Amino acid sequence: MQTTSTKQKILDEALTLFSEKGYANVYVSDIADKVGIKAPSLYKHYKSKQAIFNAIIEEMNNRFLEQAKALNITGNDAQADAAIYKEIGEEALVQLGQNLFAYFLHDDYVRRFRKMLTIEQFRDVELGRIYARQYVDDPLAYQGMMFGMMVAQGVLVTDNIPVMTIHFYAPIYMLLTICDREPQREAEAMKMLVEHIRKFNELYGRKY
Secondary structure: OHHHHHHHHHHHHHHHHHHHHOHHHOOHHHHHHHHOOOHHHHOOOOOOHHHHHHHHHHHHHHHHHHHHHHOOOOOOOHHHHHHHHHHOOHHHHHHHHHHHHHHHHHOHHHHHHHHHHHHHOOOOHHHHHHHHHHHHHHHHHHHHHHHHHHHHOOOOOOOOHHHHHHHHHHHHHHHHHHHHHOHHHHHHHHHHHHHHHHHHHHHHOOOO
């Protein structure tokens, strides 16, 4: 039990340091100091700083899947989620959108990770690739696949699924970054999110 607790504390303290100082400026000894252990003890849990970083990504993705499950979606199975979205009405969709937005905005683990990658994407080529995959490529691929299935089923109507996908996702991520910089604008952003989801349904002809 103690091992699990220590491993979790290593990830938490490392993420805090990465988000405050930048990935390149943090050393294993810095993480060990924050955890309250010696560097050799830390290596018993993680072989390198890269291993810690990889574990942080895995932890963050697992947390998202748990949240998705709590909201009765999978979050990573486009076919299953397309079937779920097909059956829910606009009000339920709006509520789901608000819940997911609030999760990404307020979950401290997710927020710190996003802050770190937002900054580090300009300093480190590999972290830039991870940023693009985490916040652009993977979300667009998942949503594009899901929307494609919904178009095939007649739930949504478009002749350009990639553009429709960007129409849906880009404003949501923009609102999230606005709130990251200016937390006091959350109510404004949430109102705009609701209007965005309703307008998306209107434009793309969602059937209920």
